[in-house]
Amino acid sequence: MAADIDFWFNYSCPLSFLTRRLLLRAAQESGARIRSHPFEHRPGIRNAVFSQRVWEHTVLPLAARLDVPMGEAPPMSATDTRPASRGYRYARDRKRGEAYSDQVFSAHFQEQAGIGDPAVLEQLAGRAGLDPGEFRAALAARERTEHPRPTPEEGKIPVTLTPTIVSGHLRIEGVPTAEQFHRLLQGAGSGRLSRPGGNVRPSGRSAASDRAVCGRQDRTVVEVVECGLH
Numbered sequence: 001m002a003a004d005i006d007f008w009f010n011y012s013c014p015l016s017f018l019t020r021r022l023l024l025r026a027a028q029e030s031g032a033r034i035r036s037h038p039f040e041h042r043p044g045i046r047n048a049v050f051s052q053r054v055w056e057h058t059v060l061p062l063a064a065r066l067d068v069p070m071g072e073a074p075p076m077s078a079t080d081t082r083p084a085s086r087g088y089r090y091a092r093d094r095k096r097g098e099a100y101s102d103q104v105f106s107a108h109f110q111e112q113a114g115i116g117d118p119a120v121l122e123q124l125a126g127r128a129g130l131d132p133g134e135f136r137a138a139l140a141a142r143e144r145t146e147h148p149r150p151t152p153e154e155g156k157i158p159v160t161l162t163p164t165i166v167s168g169h170l171r172i173e174g175v176p177t178a179e180q181f182h183r184l185l186q187g188a189g190s191g192r193l194s195r196p197g198g199n200v201r202p203s204g205r206s207a208a209s210d211r212a213v214c215g216r217q218d219r220t221v222v223e224v225v226e227c228g229l230h
Contacts, residue, residue, distance in 0.1 A: 007037065007163065009162050010040065011081045013162045055074040087100060103127045
């Protein structure tokens with residue numbers, strides 16, 4: 001039986017970008033059903049900027065290992081991802097959510113585009129097969145009416161970091177290890193799995209030194225284990 005997987009992500013989180021690629025590949029091969037949920041680490045506060053050192057020693061090696069193309073330099077400006085998240089919900093309602101996310105993630109991490117800019121998002125929506133004018137109007141309307149952290153379904157499971165993956169009783173925070181990924185697709189296991197920091201930690205670094213996360217807003221430059229709040 002194919003697994004049902006809920007996936008929480010943030011468009012500024014490189015681990016969300018990488019994990020999403022893994023999940024989409026798995027869905028094609030296994031028939032797993034993925035429900036994606038945008039998550040804002042701290043609504044109204046721009047997400048942090050990565051240092052070149054962290055990018056080269058943590059993000060790029062992981063991307064190469066997972067065979068996911070990634071820009072050689074980190075995005076250079078802090079990003080408010082709320083407009084992009086609103087756009088995703090509009091696109092999802094029109095069955096273009098994953099096509100839209102393809103465009104937004106690629107623009108942010110491969111093209112250095114400003115995904116906090118509604119004009120940029122409008123162009124990306126057009127590439128994803130949406131009507132740019134309707135998208136622009138919907139984005140403006142949702143900005144006036146939408147709660148920054150939507151609940152019902154998205155609020156049923158407490159999430160504090162991205163990526164977070166939940167399937168049945170199985171919960172994974174961060175990029176899954178190979179074993180965790182296998183269990184996820186098999187729909188096996190119960191309880192919460194610990195954060196898989198080991199498969200994103202650079203060699204020679206201690207676990208304690210990797211506790212900083214890329215959703216914290218009290219630092220300008222951050223280390224990457226997962227993207228979230230502590």
